Amino acid sequence: MRIDKYLWSTRYFKTRNIATQSCKKGHVKINGHVCKPGREVFPMDEITVRKNQIDYRLTVLDIPESRVGAKLVDIYRKDTTPKEAFQHNELLQYSKDYYRKKGTGRPTKKDRREIEDYLAPSDEVKKKTSEK
Template sequence: MPEKEKLRIDKYLWAIRIFKTRTMASEACKAGRVKLNGQNIKASHEVKVGETYNVSKGLERKIITVTGLLENRVDAKTAVNFYADLTPNEQTPGFKSMFHAPVLRRDRGAGRPTKRDRREIDDLQDGYFEKKKEDEE
């Protein structure tokens, strides 16, 4: 893979497949969702090997360290070699969804819930989520 001496952060984030388009990467930089040492950076910031960036993309938060410079977009298996993902496991979307989404099941053939059943289900869910919020605080 060709490595380049100077590389913009928006182009780098696009090349390692953090963002789908380079425009989205530059807009994230403008909006302050890409940080270096807690400071917002511009899309024209030059990437250096060894720097650690905090990237916010929707609900997803990533902490990445640059291990190599990549100028052009490549497949995902190759792109993984050019950065180290330091995101704690507890902050990954897969980990969060495993613990925050209650699974409610109804017996097969039970039909639609009645209005009374629906109210009971809502009360259970409200109690569940309020309890979770108290646990987090």
């Protein structure tokens, strides 16, 4: 079975076209080598898929006839993705929360003044610089 069809049938990608594009971009590796979408997959192959900033690692156990249900996916593959990959993704989500919320737009005049007050030196430093 082709690698793009295998990844689609084991539900790593929603459509086969997305799986094909991922292979063309070099996000899919079989046994450590970048592969084309038409590359055949055999049992016991080690596949690495880069998706959503996570490197998923899986071992092919068997080849499905067609797309399988979510409950039956474990029959055809063994997921060996390390937990550190998922923890790293969570840390990235926390770092994004530090910045302004999406959709809030440009700062208002009030927001700008608050930012300037926060970034401005304290009153003691202002007095010392004005005396000189």
